[in-house]
Amino acid sequence: MDTSSETQFTATGTPVLAVKGLGVDFFVDGSWYPAAADISYNLYAGEVLAIVGESGSGKSQSSLALLGLLPANGRARGSAKLGERELIGMSHSALRHVRGREISMIFQEPMTALNPVYTVGFQIVETIRTHFNVGPADAKKRAIELLRLVEIPEPERRFDAYPHQLSGGQRQRAMIAQALACDPKLLVADEPTTALDVTVQAEILKLLRDLRHRVDAAIILITHDMGVVADMADTIMVMKDGHVVERGTSAEVFGSPQHPYTQRLLDAVPHLGTSKSATEVRHRAAPAAVVDHEIVLEAKDMVIEYPARRRQKAFRAVDRVSFSLRRGEVMGLVGESGSGKTTIGRAVVGLLPVTGGALRVASTDMVGVSPKKLRPLRKDVGIVFQDPGSSLNPRLPIGESIGEPLMLHKGIKGKALSNEVERLLDQVELPRAMRNRYPHELSGGQRQRVGIARSLSLEPKILVADEPTSALDVSVQAKVLDLFKDLQREHGFACLFISHDLAVVEMLSDHIAVMHQGRLVEVGPTEQIIHAPQDPYTQRLLAAVPVPDPVAQKIRRETRDALLVAAAREIDAEEAAQVDAIGRSQAAQLGNLDNDRIPPSNQ
Numbered sequence: 001m002d003t004s005s006e007t008q009f010t011a012t013g014t015p016v017l018a019v020k021g022l023g024v025d026f027f028v029d030g031s032w033y034p035a036a037a038d039i040s041y042n043l044y045a046g047e048v049l050a051i052v053g054e055s056g057s058g059k060s061q062s063s064l065a066l067l068g069l070l071p072a073n074g075r076a077r078g079s080a081k082l083g084e085r086e087l088i089g090m091s092h093s094a095l096r097h098v099r100g101r102e103i104s105m106i107f108q109e110p111m112t113a114l115n116p117v118y119t120v121g122f123q124i125v126e127t128i129r130t131h132f133n134v135g136p137a138d139a140k141k142r143a144i145e146l147l148r149l150v151e152i153p154e155p156e157r158r159f160d161a162y163p164h165q166l167s168g169g170q171r172q173r174a175m176i177a178q179a180l181a182c183d184p185k186l187l188v189a190d191e192p193t194t195a196l197d198v199t200v201q202a203e204i205l206k207l208l209r210d211l212r213h214r215v216d217a218a219i220i221l222i223t224h225d226m227g228v229v230a231d232m233a234d235t236i237m238v239m240k241d242g243h244v245v246e247r248g249t250s251a252e253v254f255g256s257p258q259h260p261y262t263q264r265l266l267d268a269v270p271h272l273g274t275s276k277s278a279t280e281v282r283h284r285a286a287p288a289a290v291v292d293h294e295i296v297l298e299a300k301d302m303v304i305e306y307p308a309r310r311r312q313k314a315f316r317a318v319d320r321v322s323f324s325l326r327r328g329e330v331m332g333l334v335g336e337s338g339s340g341k342t343t344i345g346r347a348v349v350g351l352l353p354v355t356g357g358a359l360r361v362a363s364t365d366m367v368g369v370s371p372k373k374l375r376p377l378r379k380d381v382g383i384v385f386q387d388p389g390s391s392l393n394p395r396l397p398i399g400e401s402i403g404e405p406l407m408l409h410k411g412i413k414g415k416a417l418s419n420e421v422e423r424l425l426d427q428v429e430l431p432r433a434m435r436n437r438y439p440h441e442l443s444g445g446q447r448q449r450v451g452i453a454r455s456l457s458l459e460p461k462i463l464v465a466d467e468p469t470s471a472l473d474v475s476v477q478a479k480v481l482d483l484f485k486d487l488q489r490e491h492g493f494a495c496l497f498i499s500h501d502l503a504v505v506e507m508l509s510d511h512i513a514v515m516h517q518g519r520l521v522e523v524g525p526t527e528q529i530i531h532a533p534q535d536p537y538t539q540r541l542l543a544a545v546p547v548p549d550p551v552a553q554k555i556r557r558e559t560r561d562a563l564l565v566a567a568a569r570e571i572d573a574e575e576a577a578q579v580d581a582i583g584r585s586q587a588a589q590l591g592n593l594d595n596d597r598i599p600p601s602n603q
Helices: 059-067 092-098 120-131 136-149 168-179 198-214 226-232 250-255 260-267 278-285 341-348 371-377 398-410 414-427 432-436 444-456 474-491 502-508 526-531 536-543 550-597
Strands: 017-028 031-043 048-053 074-082 103-106 186-190 218-222 235-240 243-249 295-306 315-326 330-335 356-361 381-384 462-466 494-498 511-516 519-525
Touching (some): 017 059, 031 074, 031 235, 048 059, 048 226, 059 103, 059 186, 059 218, 103 168, 120 136, 198 218, 198 226, 198 536, 218 226, 226 250, 235 250, 250 550, 260 474, 295 494, 315 356, 315 494, 315 519, 341 356, 341 381, 398 414, 398 432, 414 444, 444 462, 444 474, 474 502, 494 502, 502 526, 511 526, 519 526, 519 536, 536 550
Parallel strands (some): 048 218, 048 235, 103 186, 186 218, 330 494, 330 511
Antiparallel strands (some): 017 031, 017 074, 295 315
């Protein structure tokens, strides 16, 4: 079957980046341990190279080595030439002129990559003024253009926002804007769409494709999302345990994978709408001991507002939302970044106050609840945070982080606590030896698994999972999802599963609720939402989901573009009708005024 011209790349001229025999080692406990070895490839202008593999396979470290960003105990060897300049061994002062200007990087975790004490606008302006001789006003104008380009709402206001004041997806978009500020020759995108919902992800991928053609930039795409790979990649390099096990064009790797690991990787990818069995999954996951199906979470016309501050008005993040969740059920909560889904999750665990309406969680009324009443609720409600890097205490080894809830709520200590920590590490597929490591010593996927182990330590009645698999590669994701199903079958907890990955939501959920701009636009059984969505927004959301097939993905992209054009025409027609109605109303008012001004003798 013929593929699009976008997937047929022909290498011409001198490579932008030539990597030969690249290796990365880390010095730990008196010995050098290899993280990546003997990596070689050429990357040409306009080419997208996707590097895929499990968390810890060396794909991120091999790319960080290009920019001299390895930690103090790391070293790079071999060769990596940007044009004619050797990057490996280049001085830090010389690398400062390369970073941002010629090579930009989009990091995996925006909360830890952005400086928390500066506004996002200041950080983008700093990048621009470091490399170009422009004044503050022109740099600010360019920064606002970039924020608008990556679809951040109200860019003029968000320019002065700090990273913690943005949602996860908005932080990711701000970092992408910073990376694109100088139109780099080479863009290293390390999980660039991890925290993004599918509609914004589609826009970001479109933006990256535009950069690729507009300035002929080369892109290294590091990701575990095979749908994104199918949408973007010309060439694919598969890594395992620090080595390249397979490479080829997108059509070759997806169409006929040769290495057994690549075959397992592709088999583990969930396909939207073809889950062999959402029904089968739910039957297997349904807890046999639960027959009462009691409601453990109920919201009625719930309103959550962020209070007014200085000149900013109060912001209504959740507007009159109603839903219920029964014991043993999984409800998928989906929607764009900033739609209010994470806000709902935080309100459920008591991290945000409910402004209006009603919210009951495990028989506790959350409206006006006191901190004293919240404390006993903590052991009944667990949460997996979206950003594992910032949710774990950097000063505690991960074993202590996992064991802390058990010690505080159950008083478990000593050998019993150690055994529980090891059991939880086993459940999330982490070696027990990792219990003494600190969060910065783990990969993004490993940190996410630590967060999951911590949230499950108290065997909660309700689990709020906020993007729990966003940082996981597909093979580990499959294991974690199996773990979720097994634990639910054993304990029968209810789960509010917040995610932008609709294929994962389809696999796990009994019901799906769709959020848009703080409102619940559609809610229903999983099959109905996936196969027969009623709301136009839900239809656009499903059309934006990338699938791990280059040919099918091209068709889906064209379908989505057609839906967006149709939606734009509807909006234009509505605006024209509104303008016409306003014009007629104003004309009528002017006519009445004229009649009022006519002297009585002339009437």
